[in-house]
Amino acid sequence: MTPRPSASLRATTAAAAALALLLTGCSTEQDATGAADQTPDPAGTTTSPESADDAAASTTAAGDASAADFPVTIPGPAGDVVIEERPERIVSLSPSATEILFAIGAGDQVVAADEFSTFPAEAPTTDLSGFEPNVEAIVGYEPDLVVISNDINDLVAGLGELDIPVLVNPAPADLESGYAGMADLGLATGHVDETAAAVQQLRDGVAAALEDAPDSPVRVYHELDETLFAASSASFIGSVYSELGAVNVADEADAEGTGYPQLTEEAVVESNPQLIVISDQAAYTAEDVAARPGWSEVDAVRNGNIVAVDADISSRWGPRLPQLVQALADAMAEVPAGEPVGR
Incomplete structure (x- = not known):
C-alpha cells in the first residue's frame, strides 16, 4: 500500500500550488452570447476558456486547502520559514507588509507595526524600529509571526532561538516580484483567496493606468534627494518607468545595477530629461530644482515638467501602486509631444 503523505507535506504542496496560482494574472471576458474570449492579462499571458475553467477550479481547491491547513x-x-498554525499575533516591521496585510484581510491579526507603518489609519503603529530592531521589544508583543523586509542585526536568528518564525518579505525589484511577495x-496568514483577489485587482489597476501613458518614450529623471541619487531601471520604481515605456536617464550611471546611482549635475543636464520627478516630502520644491544653476535649458525645466509624487506610495510596494502609476502616466502625458528622445 502506498504510504500517505504527511499533513505537513500536504499543506506545503497545497501552499506551493496556491502560490503559483496567485502569480497567474489570467482573466476571461464574455461576449453578449456568453462565450468566453481569449483575453491577454496585464502580464502578457493569455488564458483559453478551458484553462480558465481549470484554473478557477484549482484556485478554489488550493485556496481552501492552504487557507485552512497548516x-x-x-x-x-533567509531560508525556509515553517509556520505551524495560522498566526494570530503578527508584528510587522515593514510599512509595505503592513499595508498589504490589511489589504488581504489579515489586519486583525496584526498586533503591532513599526513606527513608519502609517497606512492604513487603523494600523497599530508603535515605536518599534525596522532599522534597529530590538528583540526584547518585539517579544513583548508575544508574536507568533514577525514580518520584516531585511534581516538586520540577525533578527531571524535571534527570534528563531525563541521559536518565533520570521518571514523576510524584501522590497521587490519589479512588479512581478511584488506580486510574489504578496502571495x-x-x-503565511491563511488568506489565500483574499490575496488572489487583491493581486488581480492590483494587476487590473496597474494595467488601466499604463494605458494612459504616452505612445512616445519620455526621458525621465527620478531624483531621490538633493545629492542627486536617482532611481535607475534596476530599482522597483525604475521598473514602473520601464512598464510606462520611459527612458531612464539614470541607467547610464548605474553600471553595477544597484538601482540607486548618484549622478552629477553635469550628467543630469547632459541627459536632458523631459520629466523630473521628486518626492513630496523632499526638503526642496520643484521651483528649487528649476532654479539650479545650469538647469534652465533642461527640457523638463523649460517646459515646467517637474512633479512631486507621494513619498509613501513611490517608496513602498503595495495596494496603492496604481495611484503611483497613474500619477506618472499623467505626468508623462503632459510632456510636449514631438520632442526627440535623444538630445
Missing part, C-alpha cells in the same frame, strides 16, 4: 512552508532569502503573505 503548517505551511515558505521559501525565503507569500497570503499563504
